Amino acid sequence: MLSYRHGFHAGNHADVLKHLVLVRCLQYLVQKPKPVCYLDTHAGGGAYSLADARAQKTGEYRDGIGRLWQCDHLPSPLQAYHDQVAIFCGASLDAYPGSPVLAAQLLRDVDRLLLNELHSSEQQVLKQRFAADRRVRVIEGDGYVGGLAALPPKERRGLVLIDPPYEIKSDYERVVKWLKDAHRRFATGIYALWYPVVDRARIDRLQQAIKASGIARIDLYELCVAPDTSPGMGGSGMVVINPPWQLRAEMEITLPWLAERLAPEGGGRYRIVELAGE
Template identity: 55%
Template sequence: MLSYRHGYHAGNYADVLKHAVLLQALTLLQKKDKGLVYIDTHAGAGGYSLSDEFSEKTGEFRDGIGRLWQRDDLPESLQLYLENVRHFNESSDELGFYPGSPALVDMNLRPQDRMLIHELHPSDQQLLTEYFGKDPQVKCIEGDGLHGLLAAVPPKERRGLVLIDPSYEIKSDYELVAETLIKAYRKFATGVYMLWYPVVHRQQTEAMLSRLRESGIRRQLRIEQAIKPDSEEFGMTAAGLWIINPPWQLDEIAKEMLATLQPLLASDAEPGNYRVVWEVGE
């Protein structure tokens, strides 16, 4: 259960989409002055070296952030993401490090905001705690983030952005994630919930998403990018975000992002596709 380490996949095409959309959602929510809480259920290590054994073993970042690193022609929405990654690299011309979700959000927290981040893997939890130290705006919790989410909502701010980004190592994760998200929504119906999902076996993923679609919850948006067609062979062919209560205009911004990302990140051998679809409306 604790074998998964995100360092193997840091900065890949799925991270590009996830983190670019996450930053846009946060930016849109911060247009209001009132404070908010960011809740991360599977925070990972916070940040990653792209020259360590994990990243070097797979090299996935080269077909993700690596394809964007030197570009200066990206739309504003993606430029914000790239600027944050460059800031994490201390504005170096060399891409040596990649920020995880908590590091990206931390770089954009206002004084009235706070973060509540969970990690179960002991090694990553230690790194996470060392990274954030005694930052009074950040609370690191070692434990299951899905249980932690239910304990954390509704937050005192009554405004929140939740990222659910599990490893999906075991099949039961799919069912548990959907069940937890529905429970969390019933406790905190005004929160913005972002569920990251992989497409390894399409039927398995769609069963989870169908449960959410049929839950009676309104305003559910799918943002998905496929780098190659669905396949029965091993490996992720697509990844996406299923967002409940997306901030106004996030759907249009996502369309602009994906129109740019698709030709840049799709597999060189096979064409991919993308979609931004309201699966459940108002």
């Protein structure tokens, strides 16, 4: 069994980017009345305490959501994300909502959430958290297998979040194959793939493989708070297939702002790349 636990990293700079993109994509989807299906291939526990030993040990949230919490005049897309975090934790930043909770807050009674999770302990947390929410189904096991089996959703509209821990290096190849298989089943869905920037050469190969996949309409949004040569995860990115048409313009405003404020001593940078057009 893999050992990754997101509680150590909840609310960090990578979560800010991932959940900014997630919130904006879902907000655009629910503007239309037809039902939406949200599919999460690696759901985790749904939400995390920032006061517990894991979060306090790393303190990563302090340089992520912590740097935004008391900011005035956030860019509009970032304010939308901030508001969703505040709905969950209130005025005090002692907890942080994961992707399942953010999605549940944004989706409506007519929508569905399919939450895949491999770890049995996290499965139980998810089931308890959403026990009274009839929109939610927790799928136990490998998120790639369960996620693909759930496609296409009956709603024919939706967002798929692929957020593996990348503990196994083959995940970088597996996600590309998975995206191609999933897109063949559900070509009109929005897909949001998160990746960590730990090894730039590996990210370059991932980017080229996705670009060569034959899938149309793909954007890449990347935020780095440390040089590529720094130890650990210096940044992260989101690859979005079928992005809402406003999303790129929003990222062009928001990513420079985040790169300046989340990076120590102004060392941040960002990338916005169109991997595939129409």
